[in-house]
Amino acid sequence: MTGQSHGTQPDMTLLSITDLTNEIAGKPILQGLSLSIGAGEIHAIMGPNGAGKSTLAYTLGGRPGYVATGGSATLDGADLLAMAPHERAAAGLFLGFQYPVEIPGVSMVQFLREALNSQRKSRGEAPLSGGAFLKLAREQAALLKLDAEMLKRPVNVGFSGGEKKRAEMVQMGILDPKLAILDETDSGLDIDALKIVGEGINAIMRKPDKAVLLITHYQRLLDYVKPDYVHVLAGGRIVRSGGPELALELEEQGYEALVA
Amino acid sequence: MTALPTRHDEAFRYADIAALEAAWPVATRTIVVASGDTAAHSLVVADGAVHDIAIILGAGAQASFHVLNAARGYGRVAMRVTLAAGAQFHLGVAQIAGGDQTVEIVSEVVHAEPDTISRQVVRQVLAGNATGNYLGRVVVDRGAIGTDGEQSIRAMLLDRTATANARPELEIYADDVKCAHGCAIGELDAGALFYLASRGIPPAAAKALMLQAFLAEAFVGAEDEDQLTAAALAALEAIV
Numbered sequence: 001m002t003g004q005s006h007g008t009q010p011d012m013t014l015l016s017i018t019d020l021t022n023e024i025a026g027k028p029i030l031q032g033l034s035l036s037i038g039a040g041e042i043h044a045i046m047g048p049n050g051a052g053k054s055t056l057a058y059t060l061g062g063r064p065g066y067v068a069t070g071g072s073a074t075l076d077g078a079d080l081l082a083m084a085p086h087e088r089a090a091a092g093l094f095l096g097f098q099y100p101v102e103i104p105g106v107s108m109v110q111f112l113r114e115a116l117n118s119q120r121k122s123r124g125e126a127p128l129s130g131g132a133f134l135k136l137a138r139e140q141a142a143l144l145k146l147d148a149e150m151l152k153r154p155v156n157v158g159f160s161g162g163e164k165k166r167a168e169m170v171q172m173g174i175l176d177p178k179l180a181i182l183d184e185t186d187s188g189l190d191i192d193a194l195k196i197v198g199e200g201i202n203a204i205m206r207k208p209d210k211a212v213l214l215i216t217h218y219q220r221l222l223d224y225v226k227p228d229y230v231h232v233l234a235g236g237r238i239v240r241s242g243g244p245e246l247a248l249e250l251e252e253q254g255y256e257a258l259v260a
Numbered sequence: 261m262t263a264l265p266t267r268h269d270e271a272f273r274y275a276d277i278a279a280l281e282a283a284w285p286v287a288t289r290t291i292v293v294a295s296g297d298t299a300a301h302s303l304v305v306a307d308g309a310v311h312d313i314a315i316i317l318g319a320g321a322q323a324s325f326h327v328l329n330a331a332r333g334y335g336r337v338a339m340r341v342t343l344a345a346g347a348q349f350h351l352g353v354a355q356i357a358g359g360d361q362t363v364e365i366v367s368e369v370v371h372a373e374p375d376t377i378s379r380q381v382v383r384q385v386l387a388g389n390a391t392g393n394y395l396g397r398v399v400v401d402r403g404a405i406g407t408d409g410e411q412s413i414r415a416m417l418l419d420r421t422a423t424a425n426a427r428p429e430l431e432i433y434a435d436d437v438k439c440a441h442g443c444a445i446g447e448l449d450a451g452a453l454f455y456l457a458s459r460g461i462p463p464a465a466a467k468a469l470m471l472q473a474f475l476a477e478a479f480v481g482a483e484d485e486d487q488l489t490a491a492a493l494a495a496l497e498a499i500v
Contacts, residue, residue, distance in 0.1 A: 103473070
């Protein structure tokens, strides 16, 4: 494996996945997937359609219907698979959605304040006051160049594709997770928005105690968010790992050549 | 009306007749909104209460009526609304029930003259073995051209054992009218619930947040929107 210059101590592993398997509607998707992500690292998972990329994100996030049938996954030593989805969030997991969900009637502010204070409560921390929350929300919106007025609108309703993805990153900034799994956060973004989102990911997550798993089809997001490691997912497991140059190789040669 | 109705009477088809008997007979309360006047009414239905209301709007009058029906046991509101030329009527109803409760709203809105507008928004949240009913008829009389009538009826079932009956009806005897109704009975969106959970919101709070938003549509524009919403939330907490 190359690109180990950012390597971390073994005891700083944030996410550890071992032999993870699952089935969706009786069909095996993840077939013994293993992956270890250390604190301070950014990993990218690339792979063809149907390889199981989104399934991996949903299984780690605990989406109903995406139950692991074997293997293990721990976040900072805690058994991720044993927790309910909201507990995984409180434990420090953030899932960036490929298709953020619209929730009419619930404002972004109300939603995020409830989310942050739920997480704080489960960690035994005091809730953030309305004023302190709004200050935080405005700062994070500014970081992603999202008009703070948009936070008064119902969750993702009437947002353009790019605004939805930027709003996901604002949510990530407010919730301040240990590990972010970003599922095709680059899809639906124009070049300017891609740059803003990329810089946002770096500003929020490029820290010694945090880590990111980027799920993407394309090299282009990786121009802004430089991964330490790149993995190829095919047939439900990691078939190749390497440094950032692997993404370029994939871009040039396509998946078929590398997966075969 | 003096004789106790039976379930053969259309307007009482889904009623809790035994509970109805305890409140029978019911006197009709009449509200008259004079020509050009504006009125705003709201009603929080008490446990076991049965209301029969007539609302008569003069030419160009505007009235809104907001109802929270979370009555324990049985709660019923029947209303007959008559609109003269150019009158506008808005009805917003939230019905919340759990256990073996039956809550119902029965409306008849008569567009008697031209250029009238009626809007009905009914939101129901039903759990346990509860039954929630909406029987709503919109009548457009001969000559009442330019009528604009709309019914938006939605129910959310929290348990498979709960029942929602929704029957919007149109009786149109005039040309050049616009009448629309939308009716949906469903469950909370699983994708949205997971999205809320993925941000750290526990299941009960996530449900409450979504139901709150759903019910709020019934009280938009009410003068005492905040009080009605707070009362609806308290009723919601009792059944979620």
